[in-house]
Amino acid sequence: MSTAARFPIARTRLDNGLRVAVCPDRGVPVVAVNLWYGVGAAHDPAGRSGAAHLCEHLMFDGSRHVRSGEHQLLVHRAGGSGNATTGYDRTNYFTQAPTGALDLVLWLEADRMASAAQGVTPAALDTQRRVIGQEKEQRRAAGPAANGVQAALRELLPAAHPYRRAPIGSVSDLAETTVAEVSDFHGRYYRPANAVLSVVGDVDPDEALGLAHRYFGDVQGVSAAGPADPAPAHGSGPGRAALTGHDLIQYVFLLPADDAATGRDLDAAEIALDVLAGGAYARLYRRLVISGLAAQVTASVSRLAGVSFGTLTARPAPGRDSSALSAAIETAIEDVAQFGPTDAELAIARARLEHGWLLRVGNRIGRADELSRLAWRAGDPGLLNERLPALDAVTVRDVTRAARNWLAVPTTEVAATELVRSAT
Template identity: 40%
Template structure:
């Protein structure tokens, strides 16, 4: 049944050649919960996508990893749903479900046949309103160990897994909400108590801090009536505190070498850029594609195809709620000194800053960015998540046309300008991940940057 459902998810796509739309209805319940509904009648499927506006960026030192730990606890039962029954009920209806946490938000979703929509809404409402009825010390201890094991698998014991933790601490000053990873530290996970769980729930898991996005084969007004019935009884909470912490500029270029159980050295450079949907983010997204997206990108052609110094290249503009960072990550071939990789990366950035790329090259990069965005909209789940994303970061669930427009209007001169403003000659964090005992492969500061 799950395979059939996933095939149906793939089939719920817009017709080729059509400009995609995220037409929707937006509702607000008296308790502050918002509902956004997109009707897509191409297949008998529906996605329910719940965003709670809390992530690791809302935590405090000493309690890191708590948003992610709480996400795990939300699958452990509620007042009317026994432990283990949440998944059982959904699987019996042919559904898939999961959740995720990042620095800005926590997300829960289901994709299921549209005639089972009310099951998903009831389950989400029950766990949003009554998880404390079933949270026990045993469940907290169990999920704490699950998260700690996840940390071991994804960070501590995974090749190159320490990168994001090292990067966060170098990119942001101590105490800044982006200076730690979503998974948190082992010590902080051990320190989490039932009182912490209760306080976290009462502060952040309130209907006025939640958006429910529904996309699929539904009638918007019928969905609203169902959401009123299932979620309307939840009492509104106090206004949710929002950390108002500015992202300071990087004080200078910093180099760090990490020895790991790996065979290939990896070069990582990160610059401070702009938050999500800031004025220059569209240009930075296109610049990232021009430098490192696909076989035709500048760094791939140079490092992988021509010089054969690298296995892979990844370039990302990562815009978040309060800040943004621009990443260049290159996995080198065996024995390649990362100073060679750095020299090539900085030269290619300098080339863009010195002279605008051709219009044809910019159009190819724009096409890659636009294609990645439109690929997200090929499923009802992608549409529901994108509406939530837009509503959170821009205040408008139908921001798709403007999102495409900001990519399409980028000019060669824009790329030259943002390369000069944010990257060329600007402070950066450089992290070399090298095989154990091979610090000689690491990138090191040139003489003028050495301290």
């Protein structure tokens, strides 16, 4: 399968430091634009958790040439749609629109990169505080599964580790954030040298690179203060935390960072989790769901610059005790760590991950985001074409070692009080 996907990729770096990647895909007249900034919860100032998330919200609230609320309106009128997300170490803005709207989308992104913070008002700040407060209420209502990861990271990571702060932020910190602080934060991080622009779709690469020069070439940012690319996190791990309730058991594992040096270990750890709980052929699905002990078993991995993490979640079947699930999960992890997966299990897990990756990059928005991630974290968007060969190269021995080193480690129990605190 390693030769099934080869994408043409053009790239450049503007004089102001902006990295640009273009991947033509002329099938339909649609283009996706992704602007990835190297700023997230890890960069929030002390006492101002949620600063990056708040800034993301305010980036839609007007800039020098765009009035409040007009950014999304202009995109929608052109037939497009877009949004943004804030993580632990990055914020990404993504738009998909008809090819004819590419100039508009790039102009809008360049304008808010250069000047969004200049238009922030106390009223806009209050509005976005309320919106974020509503998001937190929705997350709190979602229950333990939505809050367990952050509670686990608080238990597993050192006191100074920036990933202990949830990207959504603290209501009390946000209440004290001022317009001046937002402006300073934007000026520090929303600069070309701290960003990657990726364009995927019905475009000529030379024309798209030319448009990037046209709209972003003169952008310097509001301020040159502060480092363009501060280290977002200290490495940590391995570690494992467990949350157990009457209707849920969730393990959170600290995993290798998402970088070139540890990429094979991270791939192997992800395959190990998939062998355990990745689908209908996974060990725990067969042992727990088919046997009637569990209603659901799932696993996932989040790749981050400082330290990645994986989750394994199981829900007891009606009338079943979660303690039986814990014992079965512990046994399955130890089995993989000691004896490894079978060749068939490795082939199935690898195929599942390759399929998921192909679905992601088959979507223009997903491919643009992946190009930005690789350009930022690995320095080479061309590594997009090396993803399938990298997965194919993972061996049974790699998976066994990863399970032993990253999954079969001592467990820290997460108290219910930590879950409540993580949601506030």
